[in-house]
Amino acid sequence: MFESLIGTRSTPVKNIVERGSLKAFSKSIGDESPLYLDELVGKRSRYGANIAPPTYPRVFDYGEIQGFDLPNVGLIHGKQSFHYKRPLLVGETVMCSTSLENYYERNGKSGLLGFLLLKRYGEEPGGKLIFTEEQVVIITEAVREGMSS
């Protein structure tokens, strides 16, 4: 049902690694390192600034793949990976986009399951890659039926 969208990428969206958002995020996962939160510690570190926890890109806006509409409920997050060229720095601008890499269906115990492989990109404004993310999202048969009715 998503086959025609494979290979489609969203228009990159400008995001900023905001100090306040990063503080709330760090607290919510109990990872309150001074390297993330203390300005002076960041400045004196090898990074020259505070850095972000590795899963922080969860907060970014990656834009919309045109014609790709998923319900907010009933999806299963199967797998997630991050690949970093370097850590994200607090205050920096990150251009974020997403693409549908693949879609396939398999028979499971609870009926036909759909597997979406999504890739996400975080780049410097000049186009240099900072990180990529890959996620596998599983769509159950019940949800797929709801979408097509």
Next chain:
Amino acid sequence: MNIVEEFSVGTPLEITLPPVSRLDLIKYAGASGDFNPIHTIDEEATKAGLPGIIAHGMWTMGNLAKLFTPYYKEVFLEDYSVAFKGMVFLNDVLTLKASLVSIQNDRYYFDVAALNQKNEAVVKGSAVLKRF
């Protein structure tokens, strides 16, 4: 800050978290922007066929990564991959583990996992720390 010299095969990094609370998940929803109601509202979880609200997979993945935070003076997390194997419910007690598998040149390869109180892996994966 800790030093990578402390890493050794057979001595996993390990933390046990306090029992998962609703407030943990409400905070994560707010901080991450993931407001899928199965993580915070009982009725919505029940409607989705779940026995109760479940933690965001990314909350567990985020927590698990903090095993490495004390080492970011000398290394950064280059690769971090997990599979979500099981659901995490309220009051579950998670133990986070990272075991060094090998060292190759400037990279440290770890297996990572989050185990619940029944010793079931709810998250399982791998991580690569790259030395500067």
